[in-house]
Amino acid sequence: MNWMNEELVKNADACYRLAEEKAADYFQSLYELVIQKTYIPTLTKDFQSWKQNHIHHPSLLSFFSRGKGKPDSREYHHYIQWLDYRGKLDNYLERSISYIFMRDLGKGLDSSDTKNRVRRTVDNLKNHLTIDRGDKTESFSMAGLYRWAQKEGVESTIIWVFDKLKTVSSNIPKGMDAEQARRKLIKIIAGVLLHEFEEMGSELAAEERTHKLDKAIRLGFAYGLTYPFIDDLLDSDVLSANEKKQYSDLIRATLITGTVPKLGKWTGSNTNLIRYIHKELREAFEYIKGCQGAGSRRKFLEQAYVFFHSQEIDRVKDISNENYTNEELYIPIILKSSSSRLIARSVLSAPEDEGFDNRTFFYGIYNQLADDFADMFDDLKDGAVTPYTYYLKHHLRRPDLINPFELYWTVLYNLIHNVYHSDTTTSEVMLDRAINGLKRFRERFGTKQYNEVMELFASGNLKFKGIIEKMVRKADDVDFLDKLLRDHMMTILKNERKEQEDFLDTIEIVRNQINHILPIPKIDHNPLLVEPITDAANYSLKGDGKRLRPIVAWVMGIHEYGLKISTIEPLLKSLEYMHTASLIFDDLPSQDNASIRRGRPTLHKTYNIAIAELTALFLTQKATEEQASIDQFDSKTVLKLIQYSAQMTADMCRGQAMDLDSKGKPLTLEQLNLMCFNKTGIGFEASLIMPAILAQTNELEIRALKKYAYHTGIAFQIKDDLLDVEGELSKLGKSIGKDAENKNSTFVSILGLEGARKAMWEHYCLAIDALQKVQLKTTFLKHLLNYIVNRDH
Known part of the structure; x- marks a missing residue:
């Protein structure tokens, strides 16, 4: 390490020591307050005033309106509607936004400027939450x-x-x-x-x-x-x-x-x-x-170093070590909890109002102690050292240890009365938050475990413990929007993960089933006749295809419309036969002249051009033959299915002809959209509409499915165009850069990479909009769309 590096290390260590000294002074002041139990009489008085707004005696009106009870706060949309209906939404948003201004922005709620900003934010948010946007996005x-x-x-x-x-x-x-x-x-x-x-x-x-x-x-x-x-x-x-x-x-x-x-x-x-x-x-x-400028960069690095070093000190602690002092337990927490908030401001180089630094510094440990209380059992399971896990483990042998629950209330008292100068709004919001945290803990772990925890941590003063427990049992209107959003987001992510797993499982299971039924049996009427067409067809069908079209038809037919697999098996085969035929035609030297398809040499490379052309024609006829063999529906329905299929095939041919005619020519975006839908979107549409025809679905749903198919098909083609520029050969299974080589008009050539990405997401949104109009039993089509825009092959 050279002299400059040594000097930098000394500067960093000096910066940490200064922060540590400040944290030690703060901890010492808190320690004295804990010993004196100053918080108990003052917070008791605070709760006496606070409970007037939060403990309501039942009225005759409430007795008759019990049927319209409070919904679970985790039901995001219903809960917001219920709050608005009961006239509680303004207060709910005001305490929520006030808390965020105090916690995340380091603001003092006694400032008239802050109050005005909170009010504006509440008004804007209420308008957003309650306005009827006309959609269900x-x-x-x-x-x-x-x-x-x-x-x-x-x-x-x-x-x-x-x-x-x-x-x-x-x-x-x-x-x-x-x-x-x-x-x-x-x-x-x-x-x-x-x-x-x-x-x-x-x-x-x-x-x-x-x-x-x-x-x-x-x-x-x-x-x-x-x-x-x-x-x-x-x-x-x-x-x-x-x-x-x-x-x-x-x-x-x-x-x-x-x-x-x-x-x-x-x-x-x-x-x-x-x-x-x-x-x-x-x-x-x-x-x-x-x-960042030089000044904000220096501040960012200093705060980040303090945060990281305090985290490292905590990270190496061993919960089995009985000898950590109170200072060793709490000073790193004060440092990391305050610096993490300060970093967010220095990242943005945001200006700080008077008192911001102190408010943020003193506030941090409150939030950390609340989080550690909520997570104590998970932390204990992981062997993590927090004030709560360490107290649980060693309090019987270490009577000198500070009870973290008592320190939590001490911090709360200190913030309300010393940092925020006994401001009424601050007291209201922070007591709301404290009781809300205990209520959520009891809901999460159950009354029995909650009582055991309170027996240990809140037994220092039985009178104050009784006040807290009464508030937890009886107090209302202490919920917060950030907690609602957190629960809502966790529910969404959890549901999304489960739905995506089901989606991928369905694709894998159905794909294997479809692969099993696709091979065309070879029938040799004359043993002297050499017949390569069936072998060539099976070669093309055996490639590593995604089988998205028959998979979609399977899901729609069986999961959505309750059709039997035996009745729609011919339909599934026909969709893949038709799609494979279109790929064979598309790869021919007279068209795209591709050498790789589905990870293998294209059919005309493996056999010859004539066999490839005949095989594609053969597969289109096999598709029609399969459709005509569907015999468990009335003849008019099957005829309608075949007519629709023939019309879609004709449109696909028109789309391919447009594609061939456009080579080397500039196309407008409208022309490209039309051509791509006829080439690609029609295949998606057919996989949705053909099962709907068999199920005799109403026309409104069919129109919505067609709209979904249109935008999904174009989104699929835009993604293909993007992958042709940015993809990897090993993942795609086909040649890269063929569009540019053939001078084809693509979404990328017309719109550029950035414009093409925007267009893809616009079609994604329009496809999602279309799905809102269809009452589907599964989320398969939503995740199919997600798969299409996020795929790398």
Whole structure:
């Protein structure tokens, strides 16, 4: 280490020591308050005033309206509607937004400016929550987020985030929680956006507003990456002890020098993972640095170093060690909880109002103690050292240990009366939050375990314990929007994961079943006749095809319309025969002249052009033959099916003819849309509409399915065009760059890469809109659409 590096290390250590001294002074003041139990009489008086707004005696009116009881707060939409109906929504949003301003933005609620900003935010949010938008699009869905991005002019940024979240999730190793990583990233991006919204106000020009939102989203992602790729990774068992040491040294060197070191030689079994993480974090770190001035950059590095070092101190603690002092338990918590809040502001280089630093510093431990209380059993299971787990483990042998529950109330008292100067609104909001946390704990773990916990942690003063327990049992109107959103997001992510697993399982199971029925038996009427057509057809059918069209028809026919597999098997075969025939024609030298299809040489390369042409014609006729063999429906229905199929085949031929005629010629976007739907979208439409015809579905549903198919088909083709430019041969199973080589008009050539991505997501949203009009029993079509826009082959 050269002299400059030694000097930088000394500066970093000095910065940490200063922060540690401040934390030690804060802890000492809290310790004295705990010993004196000052919080008990004061908070008792606070609760006496507070309960007037939260404990309501039942009235005659409430007796007769019991049928309209309070819904589960986890039922997001119903709960918001119920609050609005009962006239509670304003108060609910006001305490929620006030709390966020205090916790995340470091604001004092006694400020008239803050009160005005809270009111404006509440009014805007209420309007958003209660307005009838005329659709059922989920705000937290990809379609909902993309629609928001369009309004703000940050579509490209949101597309970038979608791609990044997908990549990060796919690279989270076993032993870590990809769903939790995604949730944390989304939460942090939202938090940084909140800071930016607060700073920029409503006076900005649209262009400047878009620029600031773009920057905030990217900064949020860059900062958020540290949680899964530093905190969660080092907390997990993915890395060996030696790898954790290497990795921690790398992070420490980055924060001390302000430059990400080269990775160099990595010792351990996780080389590929670390290379990926190193690349992503380096890009994120450089982006943050590039957005900061020298002063804010220095502050960011100092705060990040304090946060990381305090985390490291806590991370190596062993819960079996009986000798940690109170200072060793709490000072790192004070440091990491306050610096994590400060970092979000320094990332944005946001200005700080008077008192921000102190409010944020004193507030942090309150939030950390509340979180540690909620997670104590999970932490205990993981062997993590927190004030609660350590007290549970050692309080009988260590009477000197501070009861963390008593410290929690002491911190609350100190914040209300010393930091926020006994402000009435602050007292109301913080007591709401405290009782809400206990209520949620009791709901999560049950009354029995809750009582056991309270018996241990709240037994220091039985009178105060009785007050708390009464509030927890009887108090109402203490719910918060951020908790509702957190529960709602976790439910969405959990449901999405289960639905996606079901989707992938269905595809795999049905694909195997379809592969089994596809081969065409060879019939040799004359043993002297050499007949290569069947062999050629089976060669094409045997390729590694996705079978999406027959799979969709299977799901629609069986899951949605209750048809029997035996009745629609001919339909499934016909769809794949027709699709395979179209691919054979498409690959011919007279058309796209492709050499690879489904990971193997194309048919005309393996046999010859004439056999390929005859095989494609043969498969189209086999498709018609299969459809005509459907005999468990009335003849008019089957005839309607065949007529529809013939019409779709004719349209596909027209689409291919348009494609051939357009080679080397510029097309308009409208012409390309028409051509692509006839080439690709029709296949999707047929897989939806043909089972609907057999099930004699109503015309309204058929129209909605056709609209879904139209936009899904075009989204599919745009993704194909993007993959033709950006994809990998090994994943695609076909040649890359053929469109440019053949001078074909594509969505990329007409719109550019960025424009093509936007168009794909626009068609994605329109397809989702169409699905809202169909009452389907499964979410298969939604996840099919997700698969189409997120696939890499």
